[in-house]
Amino acid sequence: MLRFVLRRLALMVPVLVGLSILLFAWVRALPGDPARALLGQRATPEGIARVNEVYGFNEPLVGQYFTYVKALLTGDFGRSIKTGQPVTASFLEKFPGTLELGLAALLLAVLIGVPLGYFAARHQGRFLDTFIVSGSLLGVVTPVFFLAILLKLVFADWLGILPTTLRQDARMNATHVTNFYVFDGIITQEWDAAWNAMVHLVLPAIALGTIPLAIIVRITRAAVADVLNEDYVRTARSKGLSSRVVSRRHILRNALLPVVTTIGLQAGLLFSGAVLTETVFAWNGIGKYLFEAIGQRDYPVLQGFILFIAIIYALINLAVDVAYGVIDPRVRVS
Template identity: 55%
Template sequence: MLRYTVKRLLQLSVALLGLSLLLFAWFKALPGGPENRLLPENATDQQREALRASLGLDDPVWVQYGEFLGRIVRLDFGSSLSSGRPVATELADRLPATIELSLAAMLIAVGVGIPLGYLAAKRRGTWLDFTAVSGSLLGTCIPIFFLAAMLKVVFAQELGLLPTAFRLSAGAQYTDVTGLRVLDGLITGEFDVAWDALLHLVLPAIALASIPLAVIVRITRASVLDVVGEDYVRTADAKGLKPATIRGRHVMRNAMLPIATIIGLLLGSLFAGAVLTESVFAFGGIGSFVYQATTERDYPALMGFILVIAVFYVVINLIVDLSYGFLDPRVRVRK
């Protein structure tokens, strides 16, 4: 298991190195050179030369790439052109909000999607199966920003059941520990803050969970249908094992392999969906920051965001790969 983990870490390190090469090539290929994107149009030749010297753009390409890679390792992505603050600081301030939103959305998607997909497979051909499949198709068709806007209008503005925007109510006093408002409220005993943060989290989390929920329902249904037809499931049933034992030990444990894979991929993709969701609800996470950086062509901020997302994908994929060995002993043997 340790050897497999080290092997996977080396493979993922190579993937990150390849991404750094692509980002470096993209930065070098900006029309007119990076200095024309980092300076205003009325910049003087002296300002351009000074910026090129400070960025090391006159050095050989391999030297520039080495310095570029060194800055990445030090988490030095430069300064945001929008705010003037270091990109690493901006990301560190906003990342907890996006993590909290993404985890809440995935919790909804997994908590509802897996049981619903299992029930749809067990009740194949019934109204429950038809409703689950139709709902999953609808969930993948509705754009996130449209669903977010509809939820905001109906449940926040018309019914007044939930807050319309932000992570906390105006004037709320809280103790910042992890940056995750709900968790911080529970840790510090500020339960009113935790409840307020949870209410602000409901609508954006539901909107962001719509597509992952639909995908998990369909994958779970298909995976369970494949497993229930296997010989070992029929044998377990013929032996008179309890349905709960068959369901947990033979069906769901083997069906979880493709489900775990798709959950890992969806968790990484939630950051892309968070850009639109956070913009609708003014959630103040990394998504709104990237949206602003995109509209203002803030390339250092975009580069930092891409690298952070890549690291999350790498870590999540490593966790998913390691989980295979716990879900299916046959995977441990092949390792």
């Protein structure tokens, strides 16, 4: 297993190199000029030339790329054109907010999606199955931004029971140790701050987690339905094993492989969905920061943040592959 992990980590290197080339070309193909976006109304030909010289934008693209790669090898992801802050520091500041939101959304999707998919498969062709499948289809086709706006309209504007923006009430005098607001409230025993952060998580987590939830429901239903017809399930029942044992040992365990794959993929895709969700809810995370960086043509931030997200996505997929061997001993790494 260790050899497999090391081999997968080594394979990440050419993938990240290829991604860096595509990312570098894509960022510079964006319409607009970072120097002009930085200077705004104060932009003059002399000022634009000065900014381009400072950031090396006046060099040939090939030279810019190799300068960028050379800096990456030393762990330098550059500095934001807009704020001047190191990209790594900005990512570490914003990432806890996105991770907290993503974990809440994924937890919601898994804890609701897997049981619903299981029950739908066990009641195929009945009303419960039809209702769950129809609901999951609705969840898949509903755009994230539309659902987010609808949730704000109903639960915040009409009912007034949940907050609409930010990660925590601005008037809350909370201690932020790790920038994970719920966790910070727990470790500092500021229970009002922890509860306030959890309340602020509700609507964004529902908006972000709805599509993964719907997909997990459908994949779980299909996987469990396939396993139900296997010979070893009928054999286990004929041996007189209880329904709980058959469900846990023979049905769920064998149906989990495609479900785990789906959960891993959805965990990575939550970062892309977070851009829209964080923008709608003014959530202080990497999604909102990336959205602002696109408008400002902040090349270092775009390149650095997307590379960080790609690394995290690759590590999540590695964790999924390792989980295969834990869930099903029959899986052998070749």
